[in-house]
Amino acid sequence: MSRKMALRRLCAVAGVSLGVFTITTAAAHAEQPLSDAPAQVYEARNRDTLQTHLRTSESAANASTPNAPSYSLYTTSILQDLHDGLETMQSSYFSIWLGKYTTAIDWTAAVMATHVSATLASLSRSLTYTMPGTFDKSKNLDVEAQMVENEINKYFGQIATYYFGEDHFAIRMQAYDDILWVVLGWLESIQFIEGHSAEHYASGSQKEAAVPEWHARQFIPAFAHRARIFYEIAEKGWDWRLCGGGMTWNPRLLPYKNAITNELFISASIGMYLHFPGDANCAPFLSQYDDIKDKKNRKPSDKLLRAQERGEQCDENTQTESSYDPVYLANAINGYDWLKNSGMKNKQGLYVDGFHIAGYRTNHSKTECDERNEMVYTYNQGVILSGLRGLWEASGKQTYLEDGHELIRNVIRATGWTDGQIFAAASTHPEKPDQIPESHRDILTSWAGLGAGGILAEACDPSGSCNQNGQTFKGIFFHHLTTFCKPLPAVPVRLGRTYAASRETRILHARSCKEYTKWVVHNAKAALRTTNKEGRFGSWWGANGHAGQILRVRRVANAMDYQNRPDEYSARFEEEAHTSDDAGGAEDEDERLAGHDMTGDHDERDDTASRDWNDRGRGRTVETQGSGVAVLRAMLEFERLGQSDDGGFVP
Ligand SMILES: *[C@@H]1O[C@H](CO)[C@@H](O)[C@H](O)[C@H]1NC(C)=O
Numbered sequence: 308m309s310r311k312m313a314l315r316r317l318c319a320v321a322g323v324s325l326g327v328f329t330i331t332t333a334a335a336h337a338e339q340p341l342s343d344a345p346a347q348v349y350e351a352r353n354r355d356t357l358q359t360h361l362r363t364s365e366s367a368a369n370a371s372t373p374n375a376p377s378y379s380l381y382t383t384s385i386l387q388d389l390h391d392g393l394e395t396m397q398s399s400y401f402s403i404w405l406g407k408y409t410t411a412i413d414w415t416a417a418v419m420a421t422h423v424s425a426t427l428a429s430l431s432r433s434l435t436y437t438m439p440g441t442f443d444k445s446k447n448l449d450v451e452a453q454m455v456e457n458e459i460n461k462y463f464g465q466i467a468t469y470y471f472g473e474d475h476f477a478i479r480m481q482a483y484d485d486i487l488w489v490v491l492g493w494l495e496s497i498q499f500i501e502g503h504s505a506e507h508y509a510s511g512s513q514k515e516a517a518v519p520e521w522h523a524r525q526f527i528p529a530f531a532h533r534a535r536i537f538y539e540i541a542e543k544g545w546d547w548r549l550c551g552g553g554m555t556w557n558p559r560l561l562p563y564k565n566a567i568t569n570e571l572f573i574s575a576s577i578g579m580y581l582h583f584p585g586d587a588n589c590a591p592f593l594s595q596y597d598d599i600k601d602k603k604n605r606k607p608s609d610k611l612l613r614a615q616e617r618g619e620q621c622d623e624n625t626q627t628e629s630s631y632d633p634v635y636l637a638n639a640i641n642g643y644d645w646l647k648n649s650g651m652k653n654k655q656g657l658y659v660d661g662f663h664i665a666g667y668r669t670n671h672s673k674t675e676c677d678e679r680n681e682m683v684y685t686y687n688q689g690v691i692l693s694g695l696r697g698l699w700e701a702s703g704k705q706t707y708l709e710d711g712h713e714l715i716r717n718v719i720r721a722t723g724w725t726d727g728q729i730f731a732a733a734s735t736h737p738e739k740p741d742q743i744p745e746s747h748r749d750i751l752t753s754w755a756g757l758g759a760g761g762i763l764a765e766a767c768d769p770s771g772s773c774n775q776n777g778q779t780f781k782g783i784f785f786h787h788l789t790t791f792c793k794p795l796p797a798v799p800v801r802l803g804r805t806y807a808a809s810r811e812t813r814i815l816h817a818r819s820c821k822e823y824t825k826w827v828v829h830n831a832k833a834a835l836r837t838t839n840k841e842g843r844f845g846s847w848w849g850a851n852g853h854a855g856q857i858l859r860v861r862r863v864a865n866a867m868d869y870q871n872r873p874d875e876y877s878a879r880f881e882e883e884a885h886t887s888d889d890a891g892g893a894e895d896e897d898e899r900l901a902g903h904d905m906t907g908d909h910d911e912r913d914d915t916a917s918r919d920w921n922d923r924g925r926g927r928t929v930e931t932q933g934s935g936v937a938v939l940r941a942m943l944e945f946e947r948l949g950q951s952d953d954g955g956f957v958p
């Protein structure tokens with residue numbers, strides 16, 4: 308992308324008025340005296356930097372496109388909110404000396420780091436400078452570029468720290484979905500590094516001009532190694548015997564073939580195909596069971612630890628495949644074929660949680676997935692989207708994009724969103740979605756399956772009973788939605804391996820995605836309204852519209868909330884526990900229990916006058932913050948679609 312295009316993209320958000328964007332964390336922060344704490348001074352100063360820099364860009368844009376309307380303050384204000392959300396997340400919840408999100412559990416930490424990488428990629432694309440620059444102190448742009456670059460480096464430093472703080476030995480012993488979040492996280496980070504390098508540092512012919520490469524590139528082999536190791540562990544979760552294929556959730560529990568593990572496998576497989584740069588590091592690793600002497604405590608053996616510490620590099624002959632390995636592509640295609648035909652969608656066109664095999668506990672010869680858990684979560688509608696986008700790019704088959712758009716529309720409809728013709732009826736989906744029967748609408752009379760009033764919500768949100776799992780899901784949905792709606796390439800990224808879109812396809816995809824923008828913005832603004840004085844996001848974005856109402860979403864028949872209700876989880880899975888000493892609950896059992904302590908019932912007795920609905924239950928956490936960051940980033944990227952010409956779409 309040319310510098311000029313970047314400027315224009317940043318500065319010409321068409322058709323959006325400034326006035327409606329009222330409640331922001333920036334406003335909350337601004338009221339605090341700057342002298343209070345050094346951290347706040349730094350944060351505030353930094354916000355100024357971003358703003359000044361963007362203003363500079365604006366005047367440049369005015370010069371190059373004199374007649375373009377300038378709405379850049381709107382974009383600037385989204386960028387500020389996004390940056391504030393990120394800064395709050397990292398300063399409140401990330402501990403550098405440990406390299407950890409101290410209150411997260413392993414899988415949610417992996418997702419948080421993913422949000423950081425993705426957000427940095429968005430910030431990087433918003434800014435226009437080349438490093439190292441001439442650094443002329445009299446030139447504003449140079450000074451500002453250095454400051455913004457410094458900010459990006461600060462957060463990248465935290466990602467690098469997290470690489471070492473991530474408890475990767477523990478995660479190897481966890482369920483396959485836990486393992487796959489790690490793969491997605493490091494692939495995201497690699498993409499950010501590649502993107503930031505390409506936009507702001509030497510590339511190609513420029514290399515001769517003695518411009519150095521960005522220092523973060525030195526981490527790519529390490530990140531790639533971890534992605535590969537975790538992918539190869541997870542790959543073992545695929546099984547053809549039960550349910551005719553698909554990934555198993557957790558090898559230590561009764562068989563459960565669920566949406567999330569399969570969606571993750573599809574997205575991770577296609578991510579490895581498209582973005583894995585190869586791995587020259589053959590330091591040994593062992594799978595979940597291999598060579599674990601102390602199975603009960605699930606500790607890696609000394610041999611494994613020593614091997615890992617040596618970190619041996621292999622010679623060139625034993626290097627693993629580089630990118631575009633057809634095995635990854637085949638895994639993604641198989642995975643989606645199975646998922647699509649598994650019957651895992653309900654009448655609203657949403658993925659339910661998964662399948663059990665009835666009677667398996669007493670008869671291990673049974674293989675048919677015939678017991679469906681009707682529970683619907685937001686993240687089960689999300690992760691597959693980036694997989695579908697990647698499958699299109701690797702195969703050129705348009706059905707993958709069509710499936711993605713259909714799912715997105717089903718989700719938007721299931722939030723009760725009625726604005727816009729396309730959501731009135733699904734033309735691609737002749738079967739009418741079920742109306743929510745009267746008897747099922749107890750609290751939120753408008754509860755539509757995945758939210759109310761056009762705002763995405765988890766079923767546990769209104770009662771404040773989400774645990775760490777549930778608090779993470781909406782952010783995951785928006786992260787993958789954003790990936791799905793990236794403009795399609797007009798030329799193949801890699802000739803012979805990936806596909807480009809025809810002009811017609813690019814226009815169609817871009818036009819469809821632009822139709823979602825209003826809904827995305829509606830959700831992001833709702834999320835912003837839940838921030839408290841410290842700028843921390845709440846979990847239930849729809850809270851403000853429902854003050855005074857209580858607040859429990861009626862459960863659909865046969866819907867078991869394993870993710871937020873430890874009682875249901877253990878009832879279903881732990882019968883097996885005493886027949887095998889290797890079985891056990893999830894890695895975060897304690898957290899699940901803790902998260903369930905407070906329910907909506909408890910709060911009904913509270914004084915409602917000064918209540919913040921989002922202080923109930925687990926309250927504000929790193930997970931709710933990460934979700935807030937993800938929906939703000941979605942707003943930024945969707946607003947950009949309106950000015951992007953990558954889609955070849957000129958209104
Ligand atoms: C750019 O142009 C817009 C609209 O003409 C104007 O409102 C704005 O102040 C200009 N910005 C700068 C920095 O000159």
Ligand SMILES: *[C@@H]1O[C@H](CO)[C@@H](O)[C@H](O)[C@H]1NC(C)=O
Pocket residue numbers: 670671672673674
């Ligand atoms: C176990 O399941 C298999 C496959 O459904 C069936 O053929 C067999 O009769 C079952 N055995 C018992 C003891 O129910």
